Amino acid sequence: NAGVTQTPKFRVLKTGQSMTLLCAQDMNHEYMYWYRQDPGMGLRLIHYSVGEGTTAKGEVPDGYNVSRLKKQNFLLGLESAAPSQTSVYFCASSYRSQGALKETQYFGPGTRLLVL
Amino acid sequence: RKEVEQDPGPFNVPEGATVAFNCTYSNSASQSFFWYRQDCRKEPKLLMSVYSSGNEDGRFTAQLNRASQYISLLIRDSKLSDSATYLCVVNKAGTGRRALTFGSGTRLQVQP
Numbered sequence: 315n316a317g318v319t320q321t322p323k324f325r326v327l328k329t330g331q332s333m334t335l336l337c338a339q340d341m342n343h344e345y346m347y348w349y350r351q352d353p354g355m356g357l358r359l360i361h362y363s364v365g366e367g368t369t370a371k372g373e374v375p376d377g378y379n380v381s382r383l384k385k386q387n388f389l390l391g392l393e394s395a396a397p398s399q400t401s402v403y404f405c406a407s408s409y410r411s412q413g414a415l416k417e418t419q420y421f422g423p424g425t426r427l428l429v430l
Numbered sequence: 431r432k433e434v435e436q437d438p439g440p441f442n443v444p445e446g447a448t449v450a451f452n453c454t455y456s457n458s459a460s461q462s463f464f465w466y467r468q469d470c471r472k473e474p475k476l477l478m479s480v481y482s483s484g485n486e487d488g489r490f491t492a493q494l495n496r497a498s499q500y501i502s503l504l505i506r507d508s509k510l511s512d513s514a515t516y517l518c519v520v521n522k523a524g525t526g527r528r529a530l531t532f533g534s535g536t537r538l539q540v541q542p
Binding site: 347349354355356357358359362372373404417418419421422423424 | 434438462464471472473474475476479517529530531532533534535
């Protein structure tokens with residue numbers, strides 16, 4: 315199993331350009347997440363999905379859109395990139411669990427994005 | 431106040447030392463607690479879950495104090511390979527959504 319994969323690994327954009335980050339998982343996980351990680355701030359949740367065809371906002375959703383057309387894929391879009399979106403983006407997935415949230419999130423290797 | 435607070439470190443310790451990290455969380459309704467490990471420029475990976483009664487996994491011991499809302503991680507007999515950033519992670523309780531809150535991490539550097 316490849317686990318969670320992300321493409322691209324690195325990208326440089328100019329302000330105003332658009333791009334899509336792709337996350338794929340082969341573990342048949344129900345839940346998928348997009349985070350950004352900035353120095354000194356920890357990972358912050360951008361959007362997440364609890365199943366195919368459903369998405370929801372996290373704590374920092376502005377400037378991003380997502381889609382989950384297939385269970386194994388979760389796409390993160392930047393319609394008009396801004397320098398403030400320079401960050402490392404991590405995708406994660408997890409099983410759906412019952413009761414207390416004792417679920418493990420499996421992370422992809424990350425995408426480093428630089429917006430000039 | 432941050433939802434999850436950690437001392438950023440770095441903690442510089444010699445091989446073989448015992449080192450402990452603490453983490454405090456603000457949401458008293460949180461029910462799930464974890465320690466993740468993140469190597470430089472890599473993705474976070476689950477180190478261990480933290481259970482109410484405390485739990486141990488080899489050289490690693492995790493403790494939870496609900497009354498004081500803090501979590502600890504103890505590493506015994508430190509190895510060079512333990513050098514990494516350790517993330518304290520707590521579930522977002524009471525929001526109706528499945529999400530985790532990550533601390534910004536404590537950096538550990540084990541010296542030869």
